[in-house]
Amino acid sequence: MRIPILKLHEYLLITIQVELDDQTALQFQEDLLSKIHDTGAKGVVIDLTSVDMIDSFIAKVLGDVVRMSKLMGAQVVLTGIQPAVAITLIDLGISMREVPTALDLEQGLDKLRLELEG
Amino acid sequence: MDSLIVNVLTKNQDVLLKKWLIELEKTDITGHVKFAATPNMLRDTNEEFFRLLLKHISYNDISQDGSIERFFDQLLQTGLPVNYMTQGLQGMRRVILDVLLDDGSIDKEKAIELYNDIDRWLDPILNRVVENSAQIWEKTISIQKSALLELTAPLIPVFQQVSVMPLIGTIDTERAKLIMENLLDGVIKYRSEVVLIDITGVPVVDTMVAHHIIQAADAVRLLGSTCILVGIRPEIAQTIVSLGIDLTAFPTKSTLQKGMERALEITSQEIVRKED
Known part of the structure; x- marks a missing residue:
């Protein structure tokens, strides 16, 4: 199972619409990094609106992806995290303080633009 | 119920009532301030209960038409202490036995059997009284609890993308969970970019x-x-620092007003005084 990565000008858009298992997440990490390498994207938005569950491993992978992308010069924003997911993560003790977040895709893109310009 | 007993009881109902009322007077309910009744009212209630009981003696049934239940429900609503009711029922048991034995038409050998009969007859009423009152209390408590929960944590949208959650009263784990759920659902619902949590009332x-x-x-x-x-x-700031709690991860302000100014700044909004 592969997650499609869309290119929009200098940004990459990813909407995760499947249940993330460990294998898919790791595959996604590889795909995204090589896509950043290929396109030279400056910003990445990962939209999690339709994700109902994030466990500690997926959370770790997501945090890693954000840091790795940053190393490669791309700023990542996570968008659309559902309340239930947020509560689960907080209960697991994962606050992901270093990861930028936004309410939806629109605000995510705004945030990226702000950070890249300013 | 034995028809002989019923006859004896109906014949002696005046004596029965008198003895029972004397028995009841021993019960002290002055400690219960909640029940504000005149002695007259209390006497009327007692007599009504007595009539009901007699009626049920002749039908040998306590629950079919529900009149006993209705009677006790009414009593509970007036705030008559439960111990007064149970005392009354227990007193009734003693008095009935007294009257039956005094009458003489029942030999003493039958007394034990009689005692069992009366037990079996009065106990369901007693159980029902206790059960009903417990149910009424539980219902009251759960209504109050849910009312309290509803009041606790509203998220109020103030400006576009700015919401406020005023917290009042102590916060326990259960309430904290509710606060978090309301907060997150509200953020999604109102698309709030900034949420102000006001702990003035905590x-x-x-x-x-x-x-x-x-x-x-x-x-x-x-x-x-x-x-x-x-x-x-100020005192909250002192407690937070002396307890070594780290709140540096997110912004804090002393008043809601200052917080609102900051929120407007974050959302790139401004309040402008109108000219003229």
Whole structure:
């Protein structure tokens, strides 16, 4: 199972619409990094609106992806995290303080633009 | 119920009532301030209960038409203490036995059997009284509890993308959970970019309360909006620092007003005084 990565000008858009298992997440990490390498994207938005569950491993992978992308010069924003997911993560003790977040895709893109310009 | 007993009881009902009322007077209900009844009212109630009981003696049934239940429900609503009712029923048992034995038409050998009969006859009423009163209490408590919960944590949208959650009263784990759920659902519902949590009305901020607030703020941040903690009184600031609680991860302000200014700044909004 592969997650499609869309290119929009200098940004990459990813909407995760499947249940993330460990294998898919790791595959996604590889795909995204090589896509950043290929396109030279400056910003990445990962939209999690339709994700109902994030466990500690997926959370770790997501945090890693954000840091790795940053190393490669791309700023990542996570968008659309559902309340239930947020509560689960907080209960697991994962606050992901270093990861930028936004309410939806629109605000995510705004945030990226702000950070890249300013 | 034995027809002989019924006859004896109906014949002697005046004596029965008199003895029972004397028995009842021994019960002290002055300690229960809640029941504000005149002695007259109490006597009427007693007599009504007595009539009901007699009626049921002749039908040998206590629950079919529900009149006993209705009677006790009414009594409970007036606030008559339950112990008075149970005393009354127990007193009735003693008095009935007295009257039956005094009458002489029942030989003493039958007495034990008689005692069992009366037990079996009065106990269901007693059980029902206790059960009903317990049910009424439980219902009251659960209604009050849910009313309290509803009041606790509303999220109020103030400006576009700015909401406020005023917290009043102590915060325990159960309430903290509710606060977090309301907060997150509200953030999604109103698309709030900034949420102000006002703790002016929270009397004590200890490590646990702070922990809950930090968790809520973290969860709000995960959703993609910013949490500002406002209403930090001097004594709260002192407690937080002396307890070594780290609140540096998110912004704090002393008053809701200052927090609102910051929120407008974050959302690139401004309040402008109208000319003329």
